[in-house]
Amino acid sequence: MNNQADYNMVVRLLGGVYLALAFAMPDEAHHLAHDILMGFADNPDIRPEDRRAYRLIALTGGRQDIVQENEQPRFAVIEGGDAA
Numbered sequence: 001m002n003n004q005a006d007y008n009m010v011v012r013l014l015g016g017v018y019l020a021l022a023f024a025m026p027d028e029a030h031h032l033a034h035d036i037l038m039g040f041a042d043n044p045d046i047r048p049e050d051r052r053a054y055r056l057i058a059l060t061g062g063r064q065d066i067v068q069e070n071e072q073p074r075f076a077v078i079e080g081g082d083a084a
Helices: 002-024 027-041 047-062
Strands: none
Touching: 002 027, 002 047, 027 047
16 A cells, blocks of 8 residues: 555544544534644644645534534525526
8 A cells, every 4th residue: 555545544534533523522622623623734834735634624524513603604595586
């Protein structure tokens, strides 16, 4: 197995562990964990590939039922209008 495959496997495993822990955490703890991961993702002293992994885990792993205040909705259907 090559290094990239090993790295991808580690990111997937850590993402899975984070996801499991996120559902076991109270809301406040999940927000804190998300903020910590995003802090790692924004830290210029950490390797760029590791920062991307932290950001990916923070944004895709975890509880989607808790929406951060600064995030935009991903998709919304607008009903009505005069399209006819």
